[in-house]
Amino acid sequence: MPKTTELLTHPIPEPTLRRLPRYHHFLMREENSGKKVISCSDIARALNLDPTQIRKDLAVTGIVGKPKVGYEVPALIQALEKVLGWNNVTHAVLVGAGSLGTAILGYQQFNKYGLNIVAIFDSDANKVGQVVHGREILPVGWLPGMARQMRILTGIITVPAEAAQSVADLMVAGGIRAIWNFAPRALTVSADTIVQYEDMFSGLAVLTTRLRASLLSFSE
Amino acid sequence: MPKTTELLTHPIPEPTLRRLPRYHHFLMREENSGKKVISCSDIARALNLDPTQIRKDLAVTGIVGKPKVGYEVPALIQALEKVLGWNNVTHAVLVGAGSLGTAILGYQQFNKYGLNIVAIFDSDANKVGQVVHGREILPVGWLPGMARQMRILTGIITVPAEAAQSVADLMVAGGIRAIWNFAPRALTVSADTIVQYEDMFSGLAVLTTRLRASLLSFSE
DNA sequence: TAGATTGTTAATCGATTAACAATC
């Protein structure tokens, strides 16, 4: 194997990647309340995690802390944003102007963290032409052409499960390479396309099952 | 250790639990298209998973398959619903009548899978009294009393991050034992309360980071 | 300095995957 392989940035484990935004949120809050420096144990206590785990997670940012002191909050925030790519804007199209779709479109926080939804589509002729959050709903047939022309690489699916696969096909046809899928439906896409499932039923299943287990163990 | 301990149902690993709803969705679809029996390899192909993993996951339902044939679809669906508790209704209150909150309230699918949102609250006096999806928005101060009186054990938080902790406090005060938290904020709650985080920023972080890695590896 | 905290290596834990006998 050539030496360059070792120089390639080691991929960040997914569990770590999922925790980084939580650290970022917490650090922003601490910075706002005037904190200049923070230790892993502080973060661990607030987020209910193991301090060693946090140390390992933060290592991926390249930031080094001072023994007995901790990490500089602003530098750590900056480094996290760099790793998460929140400085570069990700342009995306969204399909499905239902309540979830418009909620995501209107969620200012996403914009703040580098997600820019440039167009919203729907297949419903009654919805096409309506304006939501300042953007006109476009016919979904326009997606492939527009995505290709604007070189959009990210697509968000918020349509009902039955329509999700056909929307994914349109996205792939439009050159989209990463799909954020909120529909409870497994998608079949080309090998070079990434699908990130955001299945809220999974979360609900964990919650209700844990609740039942907890009630049983307390014999209630 | 007394023998009864061994009889207690072994807790289902979280990764397994998160996959069960995906199996359920897929099986429902297969049943609708008339399929009576299904094999692990069929499921594996459709969901892009390992057949052995599926066999192990399905074992938690207690359903046994027939070698060379597979599993009976209707029985498997029933068994999954039982494990996931989708037969018993989970009553819940929701706080935060913003776009995400109303989207969740209006999402019929949740109702179908055993989640019944009995009341929606907000702290904004302008919103209180408005009706969304047939339910009047109530002042958040009423939450503890109502939750306790109706014996609601589940709460959903869809308020901005700054307000999430105070809402969680109200929920705990109202006897709520499981919180589904959509706000990007770590919550501090009593030991007997479960918090399920549904942080969409984690999903976004995974998506954009993977996309960048993919683009780099293809040297584009 | 003494002691708290970092960074890192080793041990543990748990989940995924491989191997294979049982069975229809």
Add this chain to the structure above:
DNA sequence: TAGATTGTTAATCGATTAACAATC
């Protein structure tokens, strides 16, 4: 029967946690 598929045990893999030297 032969061969596909199940169920289960063992091996592998990867993430978390523990231990501890380095350091401010």
